[in-house]
Amino acid sequence: MDELESAYRGAKKDPRFKKELAHYLHHFAGRPTPLTETRRLAKLLGVRRFFLKREDLMHTGSHKINNTLGQVLLTLKMKKKRVIAETGAGQHGVATATVCALFGIQCDVYMGEEDVHRQALNVFRMKLLGARVIPVKTGSRTLKDAVNEAIRDWVTNVRDTHYIIGSVIGPHPYPMMVRDFQSVIGRETAAQAKKAGIGAPDYLVACVGGGSNSIGLFHPMLKTRSKMIGVEAAGLGLATKQHAATLSLGHIGVLHGSKSEVLQDKDGQINLAHSISAGLDYPGVGPEHAYLKMARRVQYVAATDQDALLGVKALSRIEGIIPALEPAHAIGYLVRNKSLFKKTDTVVLCLSGRGDKDVVQISEVMPS
Numbered sequence: 475m476d477e478l479e480s481a482y483r484g485a486k487k488d489p490r491f492k493k494e495l496a497h498y499l500h501h502f503a504g505r506p507t508p509l510t511e512t513r514r515l516a517k518l519l520g521v522r523r524f525f526l527k528r529e530d531l532m533h534t535g536s537h538k539i540n541n542t543l544g545q546v547l548l549t550l551k552m553k554k555k556r557v558i559a560e561t562g563a564g565q566h567g568v569a570t571a572t573v574c575a576l577f578g579i580q581c582d583v584y585m586g587e588e589d590v591h592r593q594a595l596n597v598f599r600m601k602l603l604g605a606r607v608i609p610v611k612t613g614s615r616t617l618k619d620a621v622n623e624a625i626r627d628w629v630t631n632v633r634d635t636h637y638i639i640g641s642v643i644g645p646h647p648y649p650m651m652v653r654d655f656q657s658v659i660g661r662e663t664a665a666q667a668k669k670a671g672i673g674a675p676d677y678l679v680a681c682v683g684g685g686s687n688s689i690g691l692f693h694p695m696l697k698t699r700s701k702m703i704g705v706e707a708a709g710l711g712l713a714t715k716q717h718a719a720t721l722s723l724g725h726i727g728v729l730h731g732s733k734s735e736v737l738q739d740k741d742g743q744i745n746l747a748h749s750i751s752a753g754l755d756y757p758g759v760g761p762e763h764a765y766l767k768m769a770r771r772v773q774y775v776a777a778t779d780q781d782a783l784l785g786v787k788a789l790s791r792i793e794g795i796i797p798a799l800e801p802a803h804a805i806g807y808l809v810r811n812k813s814l815f816k817k818t819d820t821v822v823l824c825l826s827g828r829g830d831k832d833v834v835q836i837s838e839v840m841p842s
């Protein structure tokens with residue numbers, strides 16, 4: 475951890491590192507992403523202006539590549555020969571396999587056996603990109619167990635291996651470092667909102683799994699007057715045990731090396747999370763979100779699986795954009811809670827990913 479922190483602090487101050495990262499973010503991944511004004515959605519929600527920050531247009535289909543590009547350049551700087559990663563739905567695994575292919579680095583991705591079966595297409599993508607996918611057979615055989623195995627591998631092989639964590643979770647310096655790499659979302663948004671004539675928007679909204687796309691949007695604008703809403707997954711409902719609403723219903727605890735809010739039983743054993751969206755299905759959340767909740771700077775709410783489907787339908791039909799299930803939670807929440815807004819409000823929502831990865835799953839539960 476100390477080695478990583480000092481390498482990262484060095485890179486952060488190094489103009490060459492920053493220039494190189496900016497180069498790949500632009501030429502390889504497609505930054506800057508547009509801030510798209512959605513007039514019909516604004517009308518539906520009864521607000522003055524509504525904008526989507528289009529991370530769905532990034533290479534590999536989500537914001538995850540902002541972080542994997544940053545960390546793979548750090549891997550080169552640290553002269554490590556091998557990269558490992560964990561993945562749930564496979565989006566972070568694909569983004570990691572992609573940047574490893576770009577630089578010719580060996581890549582091993584840990585994935586719960588359950589998820590290997592559920593996300594066969596992403597497993598194939600990772601293999602096509604030259605990565606090895608290692609099925610994890612311990613515990614619930616999902617994301618939390620994949621993180622466990624990746625940490626075990628890392629402590630064994632740390633001399634030649636870097637572990638690219640996919641969200642603002644895990645031990646320091648990961649929550650800080652991943653936040654910094656994702657903050658490009660908020661920095662661009664601030665400049666684009668200004669250009670669009672709305673200054674600091676009245677509301678910033680994003681979905682929260684581990685919390686990386688949301689902190690990326692929020693962090694550069696914490697000192698403005700913008701109100702901020704993070705939307706977690708309420709799964710089958712907050713009254714059931716089948717949800718991933720860590721900030722709504724969790725308690726302070728320790729998971730994967732950080733102290734934050736955690737879904738746990740009275741003995742501190744981790745409870746299983748549930749969400750229709752594998753990208754939100756994690757029983758912890760980044761520690762900075764727990765802090766922002768305590769400080770009352772960000773409001774955290776939850777949206778159910780059904781709300782997410784409503785969000786998918788709404789954005790597809792009225793704006794011609796099929797969202798991933800994760801940000802669809804945030805859209806669905808707003809559609810269900812229109813009374814939140816005044817007629818004069820301006821809103822920016824982070825569209826963290828596109829829906830292609832989810833359409834088969836959606837087609838199985840949604841009557842067309």
Ligand SMILES: *Cc1c(COP(=O)(O)O)cnc(C)c1O
Pocket residue numbers: 536537538565566640641642681682683684685686687688753754798800801826827828
């Ligand atoms: C992984 C993922 C998320 C959830 O992760 P965060 O770290 O909370 O951003 C959200 N949206 C998409 C599209 C994802 O792939």
